[in-house]
Amino acid sequence: MVEIGKRIARFAADKRGATAIEYSIIAAGIACAIAATLTLTGTSLLNLWTSVQNAFG
Template sequence: MKSFVVKFLKNESGATAIEYGLIAAGIAIAIIAAVNGVGTSLSSTFSSISTSLK
């Protein structure tokens, strides 16, 4: 049992997976924020163009 606990504490593959998950979540949040900002800008631009064409 002691060797199992020692082996479990030395195993870092779970920590690496969590780190990659956090990095992926951070990138996803950055992409969502960028798309939100660009989306608002594009929406107003297309509304302006639509009004001009009428």
């Protein structure tokens, strides 16, 4: 039982994975911002190209 406690304490003290997790959270936030921007501008661009297509056709 003491061995499990030592392993848990050693795992909790290890900070090597914290930076990777922080970077992944930042990357996920950027991906969400890009997705939101594309969603909001996507409809406008679709309408623009549809009107251009209708003007030629």
